[in-house]
Amino acid sequence: METILVTGGAGYIGSITVKELVDKYNVIVVDNLSKGKRELVDKKAIFYEADLTNKENLQEIFKEHNINYVMHFASYKAVGESMSNAVKYSDNLIGTINLLNAMVKYNVPKIIFSSSASVYGMPNKKIIDEQTELNPINYYGFTKQEAEKIIEYYHKIHNLQYISFRYFNVAGDVLNYIDPEANNIFPIIMEVIQGKRDKLTIFGNDCPTPDGTCVRDYIHVSDLIDAHIKALKVDYNGVINLGTGKGYSVIELVNAFTELIKPFKYEFGERREGDPAFLVASNQKAKDILGWTPKKTLKEMILSTYNAYNSVS
Numbered sequence: 421m422e423t424i425l426v427t428g429g430a431g432y433i434g435s436i437t438v439k440e441l442v443d444k445y446n447v448i449v450v451d452n453l454s455k456g457k458r459e460l461v462d463k464k465a466i467f468y469e470a471d472l473t474n475k476e477n478l479q480e481i482f483k484e485h486n487i488n489y490v491m492h493f494a495s496y497k498a499v500g501e502s503m504s505n506a507v508k509y510s511d512n513l514i515g516t517i518n519l520l521n522a523m524v525k526y527n528v529p530k531i532i533f534s535s536s537a538s539v540y541g542m543p544n545k546k547i548i549d550e551q552t553e554l555n556p557i558n559y560y561g562f563t564k565q566e567a568e569k570i571i572e573y574y575h576k577i578h579n580l581q582y583i584s585f586r587y588f589n590v591a592g593d594v595l596n597y598i599d600p601e602a603n604n605i606f607p608i609i610m611e612v613i614q615g616k617r618d619k620l621t622i623f624g625n626d627c628p629t630p631d632g633t634c635v636r637d638y639i640h641v642s643d644l645i646d647a648h649i650k651a652l653k654v655d656y657n658g659v660i661n662l663g664t665g666k667g668y669s670v671i672e673l674v675n676a677f678t679e680l681i682k683p684f685k686y687e688f689g690e691r692r693e694g695d696p697a698f699l700v701a702s703n704q705k706a707k708d709i710l711g712w713t714p715k716k717t718l719k720e721m722i723l724s725t726y727n728a729y730n731s732v733s
């Protein structure tokens with residue numbers, strides 16, 4: 421069996437990926453457990469509690485195992501926090517560089533990297549393809565853009581094979597990962613429904629969108645992971661968007677949660693600084709290169725999130 425090292429394998433996306441991989445690959449998980457949970461890591465995987473900024477530790481792991489692929493999910497990802505604590509978010513880059521250096525040293529041929537649609541910033545076109553100009557407007561997005569560029573150079577200089585995936589809004593669940601400090605809309609709505617928050621504040625109703633609220637491309641975590649698994653066996657190097665190509669406004673999301681679960685309290689507030697009105701992926705490249713199509717609906721994202729929250733409280 422081939423061996424995959426998964427960074428961030430105890431986190432939301434990483435832990436589900438590990439579960440998908442363990443029957444076909446030897447899986448090694450490296451996670452610093454800052455947000456990840458040890459109990460979410462499938463028992464068939466080998467687990468190391470380690471921080472990627474500790475390069476000696478990391479190199480020991482590479483020395484010990486004959487690794488064929490790296491999936492690099494580990495990252496701090498709170499956009500707001502990245503603008504108040506650059507020191508912390510620089511670890512996203514330091515960790516990535518340590519990982520790439522270990523890969524070169526131990527001849528690991530291929531990496532799948534978790535980038536983000538935040539590299540596009542506030543694009544002024546509606547459907548975002550990979551040629552869209554990169555203009556991140558927060559430090560988190562900047563670290564993703566820089567990591568992408570560094571990986572591209574390692575490809576040119578060391579022939580490292582890579583695919584960097586630019587995630588749009590990942591939602592839904594499989595393993596019941598609950599982040600108590602989550603600040604994305606799905607967890608926020610769930611907390612309101614469960615009475616842990618008073619209400620949802622919708623960031624603006626005067627956006628240039630059909631109902632005035634911001635439109636996003638929500639993609640189910642299972643579809644996202646499916647693309648990663650396909651990417652392992654695809655002979656292509658470059659960046660690829662991962663989204664469904666379909667946008668939903670905040671109001672449409674509120675209505676869907678209301679219909680599927682129950683009504684909850686919300687109000688309209690000010691627009692959030694740096695929030696694009698409309699952010700929807702062109703996923704043509706993912707379809708062409710990976711032979712991938714997203715299958716899960718918004719309803720499935722909502723119900724699986726609901727199940728996750730219900731199962732832990």
Ligand code: UD1
Nearest residue numbers: 497499536537538603604605608621622623634635670695
């Ligand atoms: C952000 C980042 C993205 C990152 C993602 C997950 C940008 C442009 N996007 O996406 O890179 O991967 O977080 O960390 O930096 N909303 C409300 N009220 C709330 C919360 C959200 O109305 O209380 C709205 C937002 O305006 C937005 C939508 O819900 O339209 C989704 O917001 P959120 O889940 O925070 O994700 P993004 O900001 O789109």
